[in-house]
Amino acid sequence: MCQVRNEAALSDYFNAFRVADLRKGWGQPKLILVSTFRCLHIFNMEEIIKKIKSKKPLDKLDDEFVKGFINNFFKTNFKLNKKYLEGKLKKKDLEIIIKNVRNELNKSYAQFWTGNKLDLKSHKSTKERLEIYQRVYDHIFSITGEPKIVLDLGCGLNPLTYSYIGKNVYFVCVELTDYDCDKLRNYFKQNGIKGEVVKADLRTFNNFSRVDICFMFKILESLENKGHLLAEHLIKSVKADYIIVSFSTVDIKGRKMNYPRRGWFEIMIKRLGFDFEIYEDYNEIFYIVKK
Numbered sequence: 196m197c198q199v200r201n202e203a204a205l206s207d208y209f210n211a212f213r214v215a216d217l218r219k220g221w222g223q224p225k226l227i228l229v230s231t232f233r234c235l236h237i238f239n240m241e242e243i244i245k246k247i248k249s250k251k252p253l254d255k256l257d258d259e260f261v262k263g264f265i266n267n268f269f270k271t272n273f274k275l276n277k278k279y280l281e282g283k284l285k286k287k288d289l290e291i292i293i294k295n296v297r298n299e300l301n302k303s304y305a306q307f308w309t310g311n312k313l314d315l316k317s318h319k320s321t322k323e324r325l326e327i328y329q330r331v332y333d334h335i336f337s338i339t340g341e342p343k344i345v346l347d348l349g350c351g352l353n354p355l356t357y358s359y360i361g362k363n364v365y366f367v368c369v370e371l372t373d374y375d376c377d378k379l380r381n382y383f384k385q386n387g388i389k390g391e392v393v394k395a396d397l398r399t400f401n402n403f404s405r406v407d408i409c410f411m412f413k414i415l416e417s418l419e420n421k422g423h424l425l426a427e428h429l430i431k432s433v434k435a436d437y438i439i440v441s442f443s444t445v446d447i448k449g450r451k452m453n454y455p456r457r458g459w460f461e462i463m464i465k466r467l468g469f470d471f472e473i474y475e476d477y478n479e480i481f482y483i484v485k486k
């Protein structure tokens with residue numbers, strides 16, 4: 196019964212025996228049971244995931260995605276990882292894990308989704324662009340020409356602005372959770388938008404079809420926290436005539452950056468042999484990259 200409730204691994208039970216100091220005391224079943232329960236209650240992986248996801252909007256994330264962040268946390272926190280593996284995590288340790296993992300999940304997902312409604316104000320990035328959308332699209336297409344197929348990576352609620360782009364365009368957009376993708380699919384249906392919504396984790400997804408233009412609006416810095424290997428991988432793997440990459444020009448406190456251009460990105464693009472033009476509007480800098 197205990198195993199069903201806690202879904203414990205065999206190693207958890209060995210730990211329980213160790214905690215109860217019963218390695219040689221097989222004749223004390225009650226103590227084993229009590230100790231097993233105490234030992235498993237806090238550090239079961241599924242329970243950690245459940246606690247992390249108990250805060251909205253993190254509840255929309257797949258368990259596997261959250262588990263990946265927990266494992267990343269353990270990679271840099273050897274002490275807590277050791278305690279976890281040995282079944283010695285205390286409630287206090289669990290709180291530290293939950294806080295740190297939630298912080299990371301907020302950076303790449305939760306901070307952007309500010310509401311459940313299907314309007315541009317329910318996502319931080321589209322809300323910021325409300326007044327400039329038409330101007331931004333006009334400028335981009337004056338350089339790239341009118342597209343027939345657009346790929347929008349980490350699209351957020353950007354699809355709500357596809358009517359500005361045109362009726363005869365086919366849109367492929369990618370987002371992280373089933374919940375957000377289903378909302379967008381409904382929006383496509385209700386508004387007669389041609390295209391498809393793909394649920395995928397862009398850190399591993401690699402199946403890009405050929406398009407005219409790919410939007411990577413404000414995603415590169417939120418997808419990775421160290422280095423730029425993923426950004427380079429995405430730029431190389433996308434099959435598009437143009438890639439439009441944007442970055443914020445304000446810091447997290449909303450102050451204008453002194454140097455909004457991204458040197459690392461410009462160096463990378465030149466090294467890969469592509470040309471780019473820059474367009475800056477309101478709180479965002481756009482790199483229009485010709486592939």
Ligand SMILES: C[S@@+](CC[C@H](N)C(=O)[O-])C[C@H]1O[C@@H](n2cnc3c(N)ncnc32)[C@H](O)[C@@H]1O
Binds near residue numbers: 348353
């Ligand atoms: C900064 S927002 C940009 C949204 C949109 N591109 C825009 O500028 O309006 C980043 C988006 O990427 C999505 N996202 C975060 N991690 C992702 C991942 N691993 N795979 C796919 N999408 C992801 C988030 O849900 C969020 O909507």
